[in-house]
Amino acid sequence: MGNSNSLRIVGFNSPIEKGASEGKSMIELHDDSRSVPVSTTRNLATLKGGSENFGTNCVWRIVLASIKTAFFSDKINLLLPCGPLAMLVDQLTNRQGWVFILSLLGIIPLAERLGWATEQMAFYTGPTVGGLLNATFGNATELIISMHAMKQGMIRLVQQSLLGSILSNLLLVLGCALFSGGIANHNREQMFNRSNAGMSVGLLLMAVMGLLFPAVLHVTQTELHIGTSELALSRFTSCLMLVAYGIYIFFQLTNQKLEYMPTKEDGSPSGSPVEEESADVSKWESIIWLGLLTLFISVLSEYLVNAIEGAASAMGVPVAFISVILLPIVGNAAEHASAIMFAVKDKLDISLGVAIGSSTQISMFVTPLCVVVGWIIGRPMDLDFQLFETATLFMTVLVVAFILQEGTSNYFKGLMLLFCYMIVAASFFVHIDPEYTQENPENP
Known part of the structure; x- marks a missing residue:
């Protein structure tokens, strides 16, 4: 666990360090044409946006990986669409037999995943x-x-x-x-x-x-x-x-x-x-x-x-x-x-x-x-x-x-x-x- 945390810290900090170095070079390059406060503020805004984008992407990757692990790692999860189908059949028709069967099939993978x-x-x-x-x-x-x-x-x-x-x-x-x-x-x-x-x-x-x-x-x-x-x-x-x-x-x-x-x-x-x-x-x-x-x-x-x-x-x-x-x-x-x-x-x-x-x-x-x-x-x-x-x-x-x-x-x-x-x-x-x-x- 310690290694994984350190990797995450390194991965999180590396874009910032990279952005900081880029910001420093931009300040040096544009120092003649623009004042330092303006260019510094601009680059800090760029850094802030970059870190936010990285954080958002990281969260989405974690969410997608968790969903993939939960619902795409077992063949029994192929029955998951039966649950929404049961609700749809119940709303559109009066076939209680089909609603019961589809609900029964839809609960099976949910119960198995609950055990997981x-x-x-x-x-x-x-x-x-x-x-x-x-x-x-x-x-x-x-x-x-x-x-x-x-x-x-x-x-x-x-x-x-x-x-x-x-x-x-x-x-x-x-x-x-x-x-x-x-x-x-x-x-x-x-x-x-x-x-x-x-x-x-x-x-x-x-x-x-x-x-x-x-x-x-x-x-x-x-x-x-x-x-x-x-x-x-x-x-x-x-x-x-x-x-x-x-x-x-x-x-x-x-x-x-x-x-x-x-x-x-x-x-x-x-x-x-x-x-x-x-x-x-x-x-x-x-x-x-x-x-x-x-x-x-x-x-x-x-x-x-x-x-x-x-x-x-x-x-x-x-x-x-x-x-x-x-x-x-x-x-x-x-x-x-x-x-x-x-x-x-x-x-x-x-x-x-x-x-x-x-x-x-x-x-x-x-x-x-x-x-x-x-x-x-x-x-x-x-x-x-x-x-x-x-x-x-x-x-x-x-x-x-x-x-x-x-x-x-x-x-x-x-x-x-x-x-x-x-x-x-x-x-x-x-x-x-x-x-x-x-x-x-x-x-x-």
């Missing part, structure tokens, strides 16, 4: 805070979509999209990571830290407990106060889950041993979790990109949410399938790519940290946060995700817990998770949400 910007920021914050930022901004897409849906009173869409994000991370993302890592390292079983994975699975089971009891109360009709006890229990449980997650984060930040470290076959750490790499952009550039990408996702998410019901009717697909299967695939684009990349590089602990850590954050932070925000803005969102959805989550967490209990991985374990995700997807494709049908009888 977070990784760039991690170079300046350190691995622990960087991992927390990665998980937080990695779930920003789901949170933004949920907030837009909640403002419009689409509580079931919020619940199902959050549930789908957890299922997608645990089955699809983790399954692809284990399968890819097993294929790339087929000559041996991959190892990972069981204690770290076990803590995350424990938090997931706590989240399942928080969702299970309101659902059981609703099904058995055993509430003390019908219609209010379930909501009160959900809000109380959500506050406890937020506190538990806050303590978990504090525990992570103050205990370096809980960081996900690559391990050798004998279980010993193999060194630094991340290779010696350098950031593509500066710290302030990464902060600016985080803000801009979050804003772009927020704008496009509004079009996406508004088009969901019309798209479901146009395509003949249940809203539950769109909410649980299609939306999370978009939101988990960054996690999906990162988890596979680290697994192929035999850094399975980092892959588990990405996939399971994201699921933990959605279940223990994003979901209860939505309940609390709904409480504040007057939207009665609770933790009753209905019996079918809660049973799906319960079985998913159990399957993942049993697969990870040995601390080893191979491609067949990843394949089992992928098959489980196919079963879940098929189940929601034939599932009719009774509560949504009651609220929207014209859109079953």
Whole structure:
């Protein structure tokens, strides 16, 4: 960094020095015909204009280089024009199916670039805070979509999209990571830290407990106060889950041993979790990109949410399938790519940290946060995700817990998770949400 700064100083000063020398010679040449003060002022003005032009050109070069790095370094960015196209189609036509598809495709590269910007920021914050930022901004897409849906009173869409994000991370993302890592390292079983994975699975089971009891109360009709006890229990449980997650984060930040470290076959750490790499952009550039990408996702998410019901009717697909299967695939684009990349590089602990850590954050932070925000803005969102959805989550967490209990991985374990995700997807494709049908009888 010191060398680069010195180069910039030299590059910035050299035109001035050159201009100063030129100014001096001009004064000497024209000293007979013009007074020194006039020629000096003129040349100082020339110097000032030259330095301003150089500074402007330098800023533009930095901006263009940053844009090139952000949007022209990955083939997935070819989908970026889909976002403006979705807005254009929404304004000119009434084809909600096309608006939904184009919005969905447009958010994919934005979500991936948001993950990239977070990784760039991690170079300046350190691995622990960087991992927390990665998980937080990695779930920003789901949170933004949920907030837009909640403002419009689409509580079931919020619940199902959050549930789908957890299922997608645990089955699809983790399954692809284990399968890819097993294929790339087929000559041996991959190892990972069981204690770290076990803590995350424990938090997931706590989240399942928080969702299970309101659902059981609703099904058995055993509430003390019908219609209010379930909501009160959900809000109380959500506050406890937020506190538990806050303590978990504090525990992570103050205990370096809980960081996900690559391990050798004998279980010993193999060194630094991340290779010696350098950031593509500066710290302030990464902060600016985080803000801009979050804003772009927020704008496009509004079009996406508004088009969901019309798209479901146009395509003949249940809203539950769109909410649980299609939306999370978009939101988990960054996690999906990162988890596979680290697994192929035999850094399975980092892959588990990405996939399971994201699921933990959605279940223990994003979901209860939505309940609390709904409480504040007057939207009665609770933790009753209905019996079918809660049973799906319960079985998913159990399957993942049993697969990870040995601390080893191979491609067949990843394949089992992928098959489980196919079963879940098929189940929601034939599932009719009774509560949504009651609220929207014209859109079953």
